[in-house]
Amino acid sequence: MQSLPEEWRENENTDPQKEEEKESLMMELTRLVQKTVRESSWWEQRGVDCTILAVAFISLPAAFWLLASCQVLYFTLGLLAMGVAHTVITVKGTHLASHGALSESLAWRHFWAIFFIEVCGSFTARAGVRAHVKMHHAHTNVIGLGDSSTWKVPFLPRSVYLFIAPLALPIITPIVAMKQLKGQPLWVAVRTVVCVCVGVCAQYMLLCCVSGLECSSALLVMLLSRAMFSVPYIHVNIFQHIGLPMFSLTRRPKRIYQMSHGVLNLPRNPLLDWMFGHSLINCHVEHHLFPTLSDNMCLKVKPIVSQYLKAKSLPYQEDSYLARLYLFFHKYQELMVFAPPITELVGVQ
Template sequence: MADIKLRANQRMQASDVNDNEEKMRLNNTSLQELNRKVREKIGELSWWQCYGVDWVVILFIYSLLPMSLYLFTSTSLVSYGIGIVCLGIVHGVNATRCSHMAAHNGLCRSKSWNIFWRYFFCEFCSLFSVELGMDIHIKVHHPHTNVIGLGDSSSWRVPKLSRTAYMFIAPLLLPLLSPFISISRLVSSGKNKAAIKCALVMICGLVAFIYILQVFSGMSARKAFLTIFASRALTSPSYIHVNIFQHIGMPMYSQQNRPPRAVLMSTGVLNLNGAWILDIIFGHSLISCHLEHHLFPHISDNMCRIVKPLVREHVLQNGLPYNVDSYWNRLKLFYKQYDRLMVNAPPITKYVGIQ
C-alpha cells in the first residue's frame, strides 16, 4: 500500500514538473511573439515619435529654469516659493526622467551621446554616481525584478524608521545624502578611481549651479546652496514612493524558483495611472508604462506610451496579470500596511504555473 502511494506521489510530482515546464515554454514563446510585435511597431515610428516628443517635453520643463532665476530676484516670499517649485521640477526631470532614459540608452540612437547625457544629467546635475546607478538598476534590478536577494527592492527598506518618517520626512534629506552615499559605496567596492571621478564631476555641477544662482539671481553662495537642496527635496518623497509602490507588495520569488521572464515582469511590476504630473516629471517608463519599460527597457518614454495598448492586450490574452493602480491608492496601502510591506521580510511566492 505504501509503495502504491509513493508511486502515485512520484507520478503527481512528475506531472507537476511537466506542467510547469510546458507553461514556462509557452510563456517564453509568448514573450518572443510580443517582442516581434513591438519591434514591428517601433520600426514604423519616425525619429520624432521615438525621441523628438521626449526632447520637446524636456526642453519645455527646462523653460522653468530661467523663470525660477527671475523669481528668485524678487524679495517676495511667494515668488521665492514659486521659484523653488519651478527649480524642483527641473531637478526632478534631470534626476529621474533624463537620467533614467540615458542609463537605458533611450534618449537617442547614439550610444556615445547617451553616455554623455548619462553623466550630465545624473552626476553633474543630480549628484549621484552613474556607475553605482548602473550597477544597482541596470545590472541587478531589471534582470532580477522581485527575486529575493537580487532585485527585490530591499535596498529601499529602512525598518528602523516609522511610517511617517520614512514616507514623508526622511526623503527630504535624500538630496544631501545622495552624493555621500555614492562616494562611500564606490570606495567600499574598491572603485577608488571611479569615486574620485564622480566626486569631481559632482563638485563641478554643484559649483556651476551655485554660480548660476549668484550671477542671475543675486544670491549669496550660502543662500544658493540652501536653495538648490530645498528645491531638490521637493520631489524626493515622490521619488521614494515610486520606487517602492511599483514592486514591493507584488509577488516575490526565490532565486531557485524564479518564473519565466514574462511571468516575472507581469506579476512583479505595477503601473501607476492617473498621475499625469509624475508622468511628465518622472517619465512614462517610470510611472504609467512601467511594465512596458521592464519588458522593453531600451525604448524611450514616448515609445513605451505608444506600445502600451499592444503590451496590455497581449499580456491579458495570454492569461497574465496587467497590474494597474493609482498613486493615491498605493500611498494609502503603504501607510496602512507599512509594517507588513516595509518592515517585515517579504513572503516568497514559489512559482507554480501562473500566479
C-alpha cells in the same frame, strides 16, 4: 509562503511543448512591440522626451531670474520652477540615460549617462546603472537583489519613512555616491567627484551670482528645490513592486511571468508623467518588459502590451496612488520591515 492559481502548480512531468509555448510568449510580444517601434518616427521614439528635457533646461534661466525677486510670489514661482526642472532632469533624464534611451550612439549614451547621473543627479553613473539596470531590472522582485531593498529603512516609523525621510535625499545621495566609489578604478572615482562637484557648485554659484542670494539662502534654495518632489519619488519606487509577488533567485519564473506579476502601473497623472516620465508612472509594466524604450514609446505600446497580457490570461496590474499609499501606511511592518514572503509561480519556472 504565498501561492498562485492551481493551474500554475508545478508538475514533475512538465510538458516540454507547454514550456516552449510559455517561452515563446515573450518572443511573440517582442515582435509586436518591435513592429510598432520600427514604424514610429524619431520624434515618437526619442524626440518627445528630448524636448521635455530641453524645456526643463530652458526654464532654468527664468527660475534663477525669479529667485532674484524680493516679491514673495515671484520668488516662490522661481523656487517651484527650479524644483520642477530639477526633478525632470534628475529623475526622467537620469532614468532614460541609464537605459540608453536618449540616443542610438553608444558614445552619446555613455556621455548622457555621466551628464545626467553624475553632473545633474550627484550620483555615480557606474553604480547607478549597475543598481538599476543590472540588478533591479535583471532581478525584478527577486529577494535581496531587485526587490527595491535600497529604499527600505526598517528602523524608521512609517510616517517618518513615507513623509519625512525622503526630504533628506539631496544630502544622502552624494554621500552614498562617495561610498559607492570604493573599489572603483581611480579614474572613475576622480571623474565622479569632479562631475558631482561641478553640478552642485554650478547651481550654488548661479544662485549667488545671478539670483543674488547669500550663502545660507542659496544652500536652502538648493535643498528645497532638490527635495521638492522626493516624497512622491520614493513612493513611486516602492509602490510599483513591493507588496506584489516576490521570488527567490533559484526559483524564479520566466521573464514575462516575472514582470507581469511583479510590476504595477499607476494611473496617468499630468504632473508626475511630465516630471518622472511614463515609464515610472503609468507604463511601468511596459518599461520592465522593454526597458530600452523611451517614455513616449512605452506610452505608445501600452495598448499592445495590456491587450496581449490580458489575452494570454496574464495579470496586467494597475492601482491608484492613494490606494497604494493606504496599503503601505497600514501594512508598513509587513511590507517594509519584514521580508515579504516568496511567491512560487509554480509550473512556470
